[in-house]
Amino acid sequence: MTLVRPEDYIYFVVAAYTVAAIGLTGLLLYAWSRAHKWTAQADALRAESTKS
Amino acid sequence: MHRFANPARFLRLSGWLLPWLVTAMIVAVSAGLYLSLIKSPPDYRQGEMVRVMYVHVPAAWMASGVYFSLVIASIVSLVWRHPLADVAARGMAPIGAVFTAICLITGSIWGYPTWGTWWAWDGRMTSVLVLLFIYLGYMALWSALEERANGSKIAAIFAVVGGINLPIIKFSVDWWHTLHQPASILRRGGSAIAPSMMQPLFTMWLAYILIFVVTLLWLMHADIARQKIEARVARQANTADQPGMHQGTTGS
Numbered sequence: 001m002t003l004v005r006p007e008d009y010i011y012f013v014v015a016a017y018t019v020a021a022i023g024l025t026g027l028l029l030y031a032w033s034r035a036h037k038w039t040a041q042a043d044a045l046r047a048e049s050t051k052s
Numbered sequence: 053m054h055r056f057a058n059p060a061r062f063l064r065l066s067g068w069l070l071p072w073l074v075t076a077m078i079v080a081v082s083a084g085l086y087l088s089l090i091k092s093p094p095d096y097r098q099g100e101m102v103r104v105m106y107v108h109v110p111a112a113w114m115a116s117g118v119y120f121s122l123v124i125a126s127i128v129s130l131v132w133r134h135p136l137a138d139v140a141a142r143g144m145a146p147i148g149a150v151f152t153a154i155c156l157i158t159g160s161i162w163g164y165p166t167w168g169t170w171w172a173w174d175g176r177m178t179s180v181l182v183l184l185f186i187y188l189g190y191m192a193l194w195s196a197l198e199e200r201a202n203g204s205k206i207a208a209i210f211a212v213v214g215g216i217n218l219p220i221i222k223f224s225v226d227w228w229h230t231l232h233q234p235a236s237i238l239r240r241g242g243s244a245i246a247p248s249m250m251q252p253l254f255t256m257w258l259a260y261i262l263i264f265v266v267t268l269l270w271l272m273h274a275d276i277a278r279q280k281i282e283a284r285v286a287r288q289a290n291t292a293d294q295p296g297m298h299q300g301t302t303g304s
Contacts, residue, residue, distance in 0.1 A: 003164075003165075003168055004164065004165035006099045006100075008165075009099050009100040009101045009165055010100055012101060012104065012161050012162070012164070012165055013100055013101065013103045013104055015161050016103075016104040016107055016108065016157075016158040016161045016162065017089070017103075017107060019154060019157045019158055019161070020107040020111070020154050020158060023150050023153060023154045024150070024154070024260075024263055026150070027146070027147060027150045027263070027267055028263065028266070028267055030146070031147075031266075031267040031268075031270035031271045031274070032270050034270065034271060034274035035270035035271070035273040035274040035277075037274070038273070038274040038275075038277035038278045038281070039273055039274070039277045041277065041281055042277040042278075042280050042281050045281055045284060049284075
């Protein structure tokens with residue numbers, strides 16, 4: 001038995017897409033920022049040791 | 053196979069591929085959202101709630117698919133000791149955990165108006181919840197054993213043993229006839245879903261696969277760079293500890 005009127009289904013749709021968007025955008029930003037941080041550090045260290 | 057397991061070659065190849073994959077990912081996500089939110093018709097029984105299926109079902113496929121890949125990478129790590137297998141397995145865990153969480157939450161959002169409950173201890177839902185705990189346990193194990201020489205081996209064994217949950221997830225709807233509906237796409241007698249709804253479903257799945265690949269490559273790049281830095285710092289510390297070797301290379 002459903003407790004929700006069909007005209008209110010749209011709120012559930014918006015909630016589901018919001019959850020997916022937040023989760024996947026967060027995941028992409030997390031991965032991109034980690035890649036950026038560590039590769040920048042590795043490049044800086046390599047440049048420093050090449051210079052010296 | 054070993055030729056592609058070389059980290060330097062992997063970084064070169066994936067660095068070249070990444071901009072193309074990111075572009076394909078943006079196109080696939082845009083197409084998936086258009087097809088699922090605008091083009092797809094409402095279902096004759098579920099109405100607008102069918103649109104939740106386009107984010108929920110591909111997330112469920114990805115949750116199991118990513119774990120299957122993690123098990124394969126762990127087996128490769130245990131058997132052939134590929135340098136990239138551990139890096140790949142480790143990168144897959146947070147991605148799989150996010151897909152599993154999305155699957156559980158969107159399933160719950162779909163369940164309340166459709167079934168009249170947010171959650172039930174049904175075979176499929178419970179086994180997917182167990183999958184989320186396995187992902188979290190795997191990540192916790194990695195961070196606890198990172199410093200140990202056999203840490204990767206223990207994590208790989210854990211991942212392979214956790215793989216027993218995958219057939220349980222797949223066949224749970226056949227073994228226990230509880231709340232979750234049985235398979236409606238990959239089943240004997242063909243799919244039970246209308247072609248107009250298959251198109252957004254598979255486009256969203258493609259978008260999710262591209263998100264997985266892009267995220268995994270970024271995480272692998274980060275892990276390889278981190279390992280290089282740690283190895284370099286350890287080498288410098290060893291050199292500095294040896295008598296007569298204090299000239300150093302970094303000047304620090």
